Amino acid sequence: MMLVTALMAVTFIGCSSDDPKQTPAPPTPPPTPEEPVTPPAPTADSYNELYRPQIHFTPARNWMNDPNGMVYADGVYHLFYQYNPQGNSWGNMSWGHATSTDMIHWTEQAVALTRDALGDIFSGSAVIDHDNTAGFGADAMVAFYTSASEAGQQQSMAYSTDGGKNFTRYTANPIIKNNDDRQRDPKVFWHADSKQWIMSLAKGWSKGIEFFGSTDMKTWNKLSTFVVELPGRPEIQWECPDLIQFGNKWVLIVSVNPGGPILGSGTMYFVGQFDGKEFKADALDYPLWLDYGMDNYAGVTWSNTGNRKLLIGWMNNWSYAGDVPCSPWRSAMTLPRELKLTEFAGKPLLCCPVVSEIDKIASQWQEVSTEALPLDTQKSAYQLRLTVNTDKNTTITLSNSSEEKFVIDIYAATRTLAAKRSGATGKTFGTFSIPSMQAPLNVEGKDVIIDLFVDQSSIEILTKDGAMSMTNLVFPKSIYDHLFINGNASAQLRNLTRIW
Structure with a gap:
C-alpha cells in the first residue's frame, strides 16, 4: 500500500457539500433567516408512526443526515445535524439541534443555524473555547461549518455564549475561502503539544484529508495533506474526517461514498501518528472498516468529553437515503458508541461498543x-x-x-x-x-x-x-x-x- 503525504503552505482553500450529487442549490436571492421554532414536546401518542425508531434519535419531522457540531458542555451533550426545516427530502440545509444528558434521551431544540448570504449550512463541528483564544468569551461554544452555494463552498464560523441556544455568525466569514478545490466538513480540536487548534478538512472527490492550524480560530494555515490510494475504489469521495488520539496512537476516521464495505456509503479509519502538522498512517492493509453494515455513515465524535471517545453516526446510506419509507421524518442516528483502540491478531482494531448509558433504559x-x-x-x-x-x-x-x-x-x-x-x-x-x-x-x-x-x-x-x-x-x-x-x-x- 502506498501512503502519500505532502507538507504544503497554502493558506486559502475551498470546500464541498454533503449532497451526494455534488450540486448544491443555493437560495437566490439569499434568504431571510428563518425564525427558529422549537418542536412540540413528545407525548404518549407521538413518535408512534410505522417504522419510527423508539430508542434512536429522530427529528419530529423532516429530513436529517450527518451529525454535526457535537460537543459536551455543562453536563449536556449537544447533537447538531444536517436538517431540512422545510421538507422531508434533502435541501435547504441547516443545523438542527438536540440535547441530552445521557446520549440516550433526546430533546429536540430550535433550529440552530439556517442559510445565509454564503449559502446552505453544511457539515462541521463545535468546540468549547475555554481560554478565549478567539475573543468571543471564555467557554464560548464555537461552531465550524461549510458554507455552500453556486459561488463556492467555504469554511465559516459562528459562536454561542448561551450554551448553544443562539449563535452569532463571525462577521468576517468565510474563515477559509474557496479556491475551487471543494473541501468540506471541518472537524476542529485543540492540540496541546503544538498549542494550536487543528482543523481536518475532507477533499471530497479529490480524495484525501487536509490539516490546518490556528491559534485564534480566525486565521488558518495549511499544514499538510494525507491521502491513501484505496485499491478497487478509483471513484470515491472522502467526507466527515475526525482525528482522535488514543494514548501514543492517533486514529483518522473518514467516511467514503461510494465505496463502502458493500455498496454506497461506509466509514473507514487509519491508525498512525500525528505531530501537530502531519498524520502518517502505519503500514496496514487499508481500508479498515468501523462498521460492516450498510447504514452507519458520517459518524464523528463529541468534543470536550475528556478521555471518553464518543461517536454517533447517521443511520442511512446515500444509495437510497431519499427513498426510505419514513414520514413525516426521514433518517435516524445510530445508538451512540464509545470508541476504543485495541489489538486483534497483532494489528490495531478500533472497537465501537454501544455506550454503557444504554443500561438506563x-x-x-x-x-x-x-x-x-x-x-x-x-x-x-x-x-x-x-x-x-x-x-x-x-x-x-x-x-x-x-x-x-x-x-x-x-x-x-x-x-x-x-x-x-x-x-x-x-x-x-x-x-x-x-x-x-x-x-x-x-x-x-x-x-x-x-x-x-x-x-x-x-x-x-x-x-x-x-x-x-x-x-x-x-x-x-x-x-x-x-x-x-x-x-x-x-x-x-x-x-x-x-x-x-
Whole structure:
C-alpha cells in the first residue's frame, strides 16, 4: 500500500457539500433567516408512526443526515445535524439541534443555524473555547461549518455564549475561502503539544484529508495533506474526517461514498501518528472498516468529553437515503458508541461498543426459552444477547407474524458473520436489497457473544466488546418478535424502554 503525504503552505482553500450529487442549490436571492421554532414536546401518542425508531434519535419531522457540531458542555451533550426545516427530502440545509444528558434521551431544540448570504449550512463541528483564544468569551461554544452555494463552498464560523441556544455568525466569514478545490466538513480540536487548534478538512472527490492550524480560530494555515490510494475504489469521495488520539496512537476516521464495505456509503479509519502538522498512517492493509453494515455513515465524535471517545453516526446510506419509507421524518442516528483502540491478531482494531448509558433504559435480562420473545410491547425495542459456540455453523433467524425474517449466519471455519436483507426481510426499494453482508468476528475463543439492538426499523449487530459492528436498516411491518436458532447458541433478552 502506498501512503502519500505532502507538507504544503497554502493558506486559502475551498470546500464541498454533503449532497451526494455534488450540486448544491443555493437560495437566490439569499434568504431571510428563518425564525427558529422549537418542536412540540413528545407525548404518549407521538413518535408512534410505522417504522419510527423508539430508542434512536429522530427529528419530529423532516429530513436529517450527518451529525454535526457535537460537543459536551455543562453536563449536556449537544447533537447538531444536517436538517431540512422545510421538507422531508434533502435541501435547504441547516443545523438542527438536540440535547441530552445521557446520549440516550433526546430533546429536540430550535433550529440552530439556517442559510445565509454564503449559502446552505453544511457539515462541521463545535468546540468549547475555554481560554478565549478567539475573543468571543471564555467557554464560548464555537461552531465550524461549510458554507455552500453556486459561488463556492467555504469554511465559516459562528459562536454561542448561551450554551448553544443562539449563535452569532463571525462577521468576517468565510474563515477559509474557496479556491475551487471543494473541501468540506471541518472537524476542529485543540492540540496541546503544538498549542494550536487543528482543523481536518475532507477533499471530497479529490480524495484525501487536509490539516490546518490556528491559534485564534480566525486565521488558518495549511499544514499538510494525507491521502491513501484505496485499491478497487478509483471513484470515491472522502467526507466527515475526525482525528482522535488514543494514548501514543492517533486514529483518522473518514467516511467514503461510494465505496463502502458493500455498496454506497461506509466509514473507514487509519491508525498512525500525528505531530501537530502531519498524520502518517502505519503500514496496514487499508481500508479498515468501523462498521460492516450498510447504514452507519458520517459518524464523528463529541468534543470536550475528556478521555471518553464518543461517536454517533447517521443511520442511512446515500444509495437510497431519499427513498426510505419514513414520514413525516426521514433518517435516524445510530445508538451512540464509545470508541476504543485495541489489538486483534497483532494489528490495531478500533472497537465501537454501544455506550454503557444504554443500561438506563434496559430491563432485567431474561433467558429466552421459547421462539416467542418476551417483549414488553410491540412498539418498543430490545437487546438480544447471543452466546454462540463457534465449533460449527449457526443460523439465527428473527421473524414476525407477517412471515418477514432477518437471517444471520455464523460461519465456524472463517469466523465470520453474514446477514441477509431482501424482500423476505420487509419492505425493499431501489438498491436496498443486499443478499449477503459479511464481517469478521474479530474475537478469539470457542464462544462469541453477539448483541443485537433491535428497533422498529433497524438492527445493530455487535460483538459484546464492539470488535465487530454491522448496522442495518430494515422495514418489517412489525418488530421481529420470534427467534429461531439452528446451531449451538443460547439467548438472553432485555427490553429497552422508548426514549420518547
